Amino acid sequence: MIRRTVRDIRRRNRSDVLQCTYAAGHPVNRQQIAAATGLSTATVATLTGELLAAGVLHEVGQEDSRGGRPRARLSVNGARGLLIGTDVSEDFVHIALFDLAMRVRGTFERPLDPGGSSPLDVVELVALGVDEVLRDSGADRERVLGIGVSVPGLVEKEHGVSLLSVYGHWENVPLKALLAERLGFPLYLDNPLKASTVAELWFGAGRGVDNLVVVTLRTGVGVGMALDGALYRGVTNCAGEWGHTGLVRKGRGCRCGRLGCVEAYVSAPGILQTLREADPHSPLPALEDQRAAIAGLAEAVRRGEPAAVQALEDTGDHLGAAVSTLINTLNPRVLVLGDWTAQRLGEPLLDATRAAAARYALAQPFNAVSMQLCRLPHNPVSMGAAAFALEGFLADLASGAGRAGRGGARPVRG
Amino acid sequence: MIRRTVRDIRRRNRSDVLQCTYAAGHPVNRQQIAAATGLSTATVATLTGELLAAGVLHEVGQEDSRGGRPRARLSVNGARGLLIGTDVSEDFVHIALFDLAMRVRGTFERPLDPGGSSPLDVVELVALGVDEVLRDSGADRERVLGIGVSVPGLVEKEHGVSLLSVYGHWENVPLKALLAERLGFPLYLDNPLKASTVAELWFGAGRGVDNLVVVTLRTGVGVGMALDGALYRGVTNCAGEWGHTGLVRKGRGCRCGRLGCVEAYVSAPGILQTLREADPHSPLPALEDQRAAIAGLAEAVRRGEPAAVQALEDTGDHLGAAVSTLINTLNPRVLVLGDWTAQRLGEPLLDATRAAAARYALAQPFNAVSMQLCRLPHNPVSMGAAAFALEGFLADLASGAGRAGRGGARPVRG
Incomplete structure (x- = not known):
């Protein structure tokens, strides 16, 4: 049974602060965040403090407050790291590289015939695309905070197994392990239905x-x-x-x-x-x-x-x-x-x-x-896959695990 | 937007403690509640303490703990008050009177032709049934903690307006106000779909x-x-x-x-x-x-x-x-x-x-x-309607409002 805890509320509130900062499209002050999220100014102060300390938000100037204390203007710190979203669809592979402010740094697309591709072929194509998109955008592999991958069909979340691909011959493929081993990034696997929804939750309708x-x-x-x-x-x-x-x-x-x-x-x-x-x-x-x-x-x-x-x-x-x-x-x-x-x-x-x-x-x-x-500016599945990586990064921030350590990505593990 | 708070978690946890006590069907100790709910023993101790103080739970003896401190056996205190569940269906009205331990104290049923009944006719029939079931079971009106009423169609929750009754001529009827005025109890209105689900949540599958x-x-x-x-x-x-x-x-x-x-x-x-x-x-x-x-x-x-x-x-x-x-x-x-x-x-x-x-x-x-x-022992809609009243009573307990004051029901208001 799902048991919600105080920690879940904090996680949700932290996401809300960040979502509202993404949504604004321009720097916002703490009062605006409180108004947009419905959180108390004290809670917003605590959460923005944590996100500033972790380098996820940064101050981009101050604004006058009609004689009061000047208000800091905050935005997401794009330079904090990189997120990769990958859409393995029925007929193509699409990869988008984002900075943490969700600006696209590069994309990769290649047609795919899953009927003629083994899971390992797809893993190799994703690895090739990731290498290419990182190289072409001059991005440092060490700064990748995580990669989300969407595959069609049903994905067993715990073990990252693709359970059913209605179009083909993949069944019970331990895709998450295969991809994670090949790529070396924190990796999040799910399907396009959930990825698109998370993209809308974070960045859209x-x-x-x-x-x-x-x-x-x-x-x-x-x-x-x-x-x-x-x-x-x-x-x-x-x-x-x-x-x-x-x-x-x-x-x-x-x-x-x-x-x-x-x-x-x-x-x-x-x-x-x-x-x-x-x-x-x-x-x-x-x-x-x-x-x-x-x-x-x-x-x-x-x-x-x-x-x-x-x-x-x-x-x-x-x-x-x-x-x-x-x-x-x-x-x-x-x-x-x-x-x-x-x-x-x-x-x-x-x-x-x-x-x-x-x-x-x-x-x-x-x-x-x-x-x-849908009014999202990019492929919603790649965006949502990147959002899964963002959520994973934020969860790691809270627990101090993964690549979330202060000041940037740690060296690749393993 | 729904914003979950620490108070929501406490409410959910309190419900879980009580649900598990209902579910056992026999007195349980705090350790058993902790095991069944997944809550910590400290949390269970706090919540059972509150429920004991409010008279919702009571101690029904002690059990040996192999040399340790004897463990109190707890159960729901049926004598704490009464709940009424009412199922206004397409073709009958069914009313069940429960004590707080959800033992049936009496029932009432009468056929109904909604095509030939005005909302006020239904209100009168419910009032008649409530009077009858209280009288027949020798129950004190003052001890009723609340009544839940289910009506078919769509119910606008905030104002208790029946928005659509696919079978008839009721539309935009302020049923909650009509019933509450006539009956004088805290009143909860919804439809059979939600009532049945709440009955299963509290007492069933x-x-x-x-x-x-x-x-x-x-x-x-x-x-x-x-x-x-x-x-x-x-x-x-x-x-x-x-x-x-x-x-x-x-x-x-x-x-x-x-x-x-x-x-x-x-x-x-x-x-x-x-x-x-x-x-x-x-x-x-x-x-x-x-x-x-x-x-x-x-x-x-x-x-x-x-x-x-x-x-x-x-x-x-x-x-x-x-x-x-x-x-x-x-x-x-x-x-x-x-x-x-x-x-x-x-x-x-x-x-x-x-x-x-x-x-x-x-x-x-x-x-x-x-x-x-469904394996519920009674009409699930009447049970669920009573569960809405139970939930309302528990919410009032937390806030000190309504008939939840310590030691029993307050006099009828108004």
């Missing part, structure tokens, strides 16, 4: 929101939840497999082997299948590059091509029905349509989905939810 | 379980969730309206006006409709008393009547598909099939549902969940 649902639409589909303010994992870290819940009974075949799953309709391949049904002659579904195909669909919608518009409307209807289950069951404040598929289809998809959800959901929870597109 | 889902199957259908150990309400207390999520697209009409809702298939009327489809000549669906009709179906299943067996199998298939959405999305530890419809159909319904869920849900979350029938 989830800041200060108690009940957040983040829908991930890419080659795979699923949902992340931050309920009552914290990432919800479920009892075996499997929560969020909404992509494999039933949308149409005895409907389209899904790659999980079942029929009529949400994913079979609103994933990128599902949407392209809907387009194929609307126009059997469309060249887009046959493109090898799914992201280009979805971008082509978005372009065709903008041009008003009837089959494309029909496919978008049908997708909005499917997605509206599917998110209504989440809206009615979870009564969230914010529901984000995220990741590259939603990003490329943009406002027209959001509008069609919202219109359908208004029909399918109950009025009260529908009226209570704000449906939004 | 939810004790010590972090991720609990309670499915309510009666004239209406919905779900209650206790996620990461606390009742989940959603942002406007609307969470749990899974009964009105899509099971079959363009399927059966639902009383909410939509098509193919879960409720249209697995509520008592939905199940009787399934029976009607299996056997148009069955007399059961035409019975006015739905509870008798479902009991008749259960009896026919036991006798092996083919249409009844078919209807039960079909219901298990519908329910298995519907709960798979909850299992995949929420990854719970325990999923309870509760309330009178599940109770009457019993093990055959549980078996058919489990078999279907094994096909529809992903293997990992399915293997992680224990699907159970």
Whole structure:
């Protein structure tokens, strides 16, 4: 049973202070942090003191306080260290290097065919990408505070085992151990649903929101939840497999082997299948590059091509029905349509989905939810993976472990 | 934003001590409480001290401690006061009077036709029932610590307004104010989904379980969730309206006006409709008393009547598909099939549902969940409503408000 302790409250409060500093986008004083977080000024003073001492925050000047004592302006100290976020997706590997202020220092991307890649191939590709991104940005390996890695499917959190990859031949792969051994950084493994949600919690639509649902639409589909303010994992870290819940009974075949799953309709391949049904002659579904195909669909919608518009409307209807289950069951404040598929289809998809959800959901929870597109400036999965590393670093700060020692990263262990 | 404080932790810990004392079913010593709750012996000593001082716990003897200091045996002090739980359902009002040890002191039940009843009629019926149950059990009105009332539909928690009753003409009724004025007790209003879940948390399958889902199957259908150990309400207390999520697209009409809702298939009327489809000549669906009709179906299943067996199998298939959405999305530890419809159909319904869920849900979350029938000894909604009153009383104890003053109930206010 989860037993919350005073230490959990301190951890949560420390995260809130830091999140609000990230959110401001400019230096803030302690009074502004107290106002934004709802914490007492005494608590904010203690927590900012700890974060200053650890080098996570730094003072960037003072401001007049109408005759009172001048107020220090604080911001996150980017130079404190580096975070790496890695998105091993179904069809590409994306790596982003961030400084602690979450400014991108470099990125790496390479296509991936997981059907043709062994787990060790992927480990090597990630290691190659990390080396490349560090080298290209002139960054010192010693200053990396941690790396987060997202892999599709179910991740057994305790041992970092990839339990199920619906697309392929990986099962029970001890990925965390393989990656950690190869890379030598503190390493945090989870899946894109949870990574995207943590990215929104730290840097996006989830800041200060108690009940957040983040829908991930890419080659795979699923949902992340931050309920009552914290990432919800479920009892075996499997929560969020909404992509494999039933949308149409005895409907389209899904790659999980079942029929009529949400994913079979609103994933990128599902949407392209809907387009194929609307126009059997469309060249887009046959493109090898799914992201280009979805971008082509978005372009065709903008041009008003009837089959494309029909496919978008049908997708909005499917997605509206599917998110209504989440809206009615979870009564969230914010529901984000995220990741590259939603990003490329943009406002027209959001509008069609919202219109359908208004029909399918109950009025009260529908009226209570704000449906939004993801507005994160980078790949949300890589950002969220980096946020896992940030959270790990902060936890180590509190306990004095890992690379959190004052003054910068320790030498690589082992 | 919800901000957890040290006070919340104390409240949670105090509830845990009390829940474990209820759970034992016999007097327990402080060491046993510490072992069962995971709290330190010092914390248990402090909390039991407070609960003893408030008269909520009492010592019921000592036990030898193999030469050490004798250990006090503690139990909940039933004589400390009375709790009333009221279940205003679609077709009956049920009231149960409990002592603080949750022993039933008396019950009241009366059929109700909400289509023909105004909110004030219901208020009067509840008041009549409360008077009757207190009189019949020789209980002193002054000793009532609080009353919980469950009404179907959505309840706006802050103001106790019934926002939607899918069956009728109640909307925006300030039920809490009406009831509180008429009854004169501290009053807690919510819906059966949340009441059933709180009953399981305090007295049933939810004790010590972090991720609990309670499915309510009666004239209406919905779900209650206790996620990461606390009742989940959603942002406007609307969470749990899974009964009105899509099971079959363009399927059966639902009383909410939509098509193919879960409720249209697995509520008592939905199940009787399934029976009607299996056997148009069955007399059961035409019975006015739905509870008798479902009991008749259960009896026919036991006798092996083919249409009844078919209807039960079909219901298990519908329910298995519907709960798979909850299992995949929420990854719970325990999923309870509760309330009178599940109770009457019993093990055959549980078996058919489990078999279907094994096909529809992903293997990992399915293997992680224990699907159970509700084993609470009374109407779970009345028990849960009483538990809301218990929680209110405990909160007042902490703050010194309400009827929680030391030594018993205060005179009725107002």
